[in-house]
Amino acid sequence: MSNVVPIVDDVYWIGVNDRTTELFEAIWPLPDGVSYNSYLIDDDEVAVIDTVKETHIDSYLQNIKDTLGGRHPDYLIINHIEPDHSGAIKAFKEAFPEIQIVGNQKTMNLLEDFYEIEDNHVVVSDRDTIDLGEHQLNFHLTPMVHWPETMMTYEEKTGTLFSGDAFGGFGTLDGGIFDDEVNIKHYESEIRRYYSNIVGKYSPMVQKAISKLSDLEIEIIASTHGPVWRDNPERIISDYDRWSKQEKEKGVVMVYGSMYGNTQKIVEEIARNLATEGIKNIKVYNISKTHVSHIINDIWKYEGLILGSCTYNMGIFPKMDYLLRILENKNIRNHTLGIFGSYSWSGGAVSRLEEFADNLNYEPVNPTVEIKCSATEEDFADCAELAKNVAQQLKE
Numbered sequence: 001m002s003n004v005v006p007i008v009d010d011v012y013w014i015g016v017n018d019r020t021t022e023l024f025e026a027i028w029p030l031p032d033g034v035s036y037n038s039y040l041i042d043d044d045e046v047a048v049i050d051t052v053k054e055t056h057i058d059s060y061l062q063n064i065k066d067t068l069g070g071r072h073p074d075y076l077i078i079n080h081i082e083p084d085h086s087g088a089i090k091a092f093k094e095a096f097p098e099i100q101i102v103g104n105q106k107t108m109n110l111l112e113d114f115y116e117i118e119d120n121h122v123v124v125s126d127r128d129t130i131d132l133g134e135h136q137l138n139f140h141l142t143p144m145v146h147w148p149e150t151m152m153t154y155e156e157k158t159g160t161l162f163s164g165d166a167f168g169g170f171g172t173l174d175g176g177i178f179d180d181e182v183n184i185k186h187y188e189s190e191i192r193r194y195y196s197n198i199v200g201k202y203s204p205m206v207q208k209a210i211s212k213l214s215d216l217e218i219e220i221i222a223s224t225h226g227p228v229w230r231d232n233p234e235r236i237i238s239d240y241d242r243w244s245k246q247e248k249e250k251g252v253v254m255v256y257g258s259m260y261g262n263t264q265k266i267v268e269e270i271a272r273n274l275a276t277e278g279i280k281n282i283k284v285y286n287i288s289k290t291h292v293s294h295i296i297n298d299i300w301k302y303e304g305l306i307l308g309s310c311t312y313n314m315g316i317f318p319k320m321d322y323l324l325r326i327l328e329n330k331n332i333r334n335h336t337l338g339i340f341g342s343y344s345w346s347g348g349a350v351s352r353l354e355e356f357a358d359n360l361n362y363e364p365v366n367p368t369v370e371i372k373c374s375a376t377e378e379d380f381a382d383c384a385e386l387a388k389n390v391a392q393q394l395k396e
């Protein structure tokens with residue numbers, strides 16, 4: 001049985017599915033696994049575009065043999081050298097010692113430092129071309145989407161953009177590999193989770209890349225993870241455009257840290273009041289229960305963000321601090337922010353939330369609700385006021 005899937009004239013998907021790794025980048029959960037997509041163009045000269053994680057080298061090399069028979073690939077194009085795509089390079093080079101490895105200067109530096117591969121380099125600059133026969137490959141440097149060496153390869157004859165990690169998503173390819181072959185709804189959230197978790201920090205560079213690619217006639221987008229977009233490539237470009245502008249949908253994400261339930265009562269009160277104010281999309285997350293990966297996904301999606309925490313050892317609840325640090329690192333923008341917290345003697349949670357707001361230039365919606373030990377009727381009235389004001393701003 002062959003795992004190779006023809007995409008379009010002489011272009012093949014030769015990727016693999018990873019159904020065993022629990023955490024992507026040792027951080028982000030993979031409940032539905034992930035695919036490492038690699039591609040092969042079978043022309044007078046043969047090009048392979050990106051490889052796979054080293055754990056899958058055997059089935060990967062088998063895919064190449066199944067496609068080429070006894071022939072060998074001539075070029076290996078490295079759009080992105082993060083080890084989930086480059087881990088197989090050493091074994092790949094052992095299997096095909098004459099292979100010419102194509103990348104930009106930054107790729108080559110990393111190739112030497114990671115794998116000590118110093119020969120057969122073909123260094124390309126922005127908009128350079130390699131001619132395979134029928135197919136021409138154009139290279140477009142898109143630095144920091146999301147590593148310094150990231151670039152994209154455009155194949156002229158078929159209009160295929162091999163985009164590296166950009167436009168990719170979590171989730172294995174379970175039989176179908178094209179956007180029109182799978183239930184794309186199943187992948188929607190996993191694609192945005194991938195964006196918000198992995199690429200989102202580099203949104204300004206994504207914007208630059210999108211405008212740089214705007215003069216290409218893109219028929220197919222072939223990323224290194226997730227479905228290949230051949231039916232509606234405009235859809236994923238438009239999603240990336242919105243996400244990288246940090247444009248949001250109507251709705252509120254509430255995230256809280258609570259050990260004994262007093263802070264949770266604040267959450268319930270605010271959530272109920274948001275609902276009575278007409279907010280339909282309300283997502284409440286207990287930071288101790290849901291992995292930050294999924295929470296960040298919804299924070300990237302919705303305009304409203306209400307964060308609250310109990311005080312712990314004079315600071316904020318540690319799991320909430322972890323979320324705040326990630327959000328600060330990702331430079332999240334464009335939210336209507338509300339904050340609340342609890343304490344029993346010194347306080348500490350609310351001041352950290354205020355620092356978070358300051359760091360990201362948010363002006364929290366009034367009032368900030370802070371309870372001592374357990375909420376009073378007055379505190380609940382403040383919750384209603386906060387919900388009303390957040391809802392009001394979302395409607396504007």
Ligand SMILES: Cc1cc2nc3c(=O)[nH]c(=O)nc-3n(C[C@H](O)[C@H](O)[C@H](O)COP(=O)(O)O)c2cc1C
Pocket residue numbers: 257258259260261262263264310311312313314315342343344345346347348372373374
């Ligand atoms: C381990 C632990 C450490 C705490 N540290 C502080 C503290 O340093 N300062 C403070 O004001 N309250 C502190 N508190 C009290 C809680 O922040 C306070 O009781 C809060 O209302 C608990 O909210 P919860 O019921 O949602 O967990 C601590 C509580 C616990 C259990």
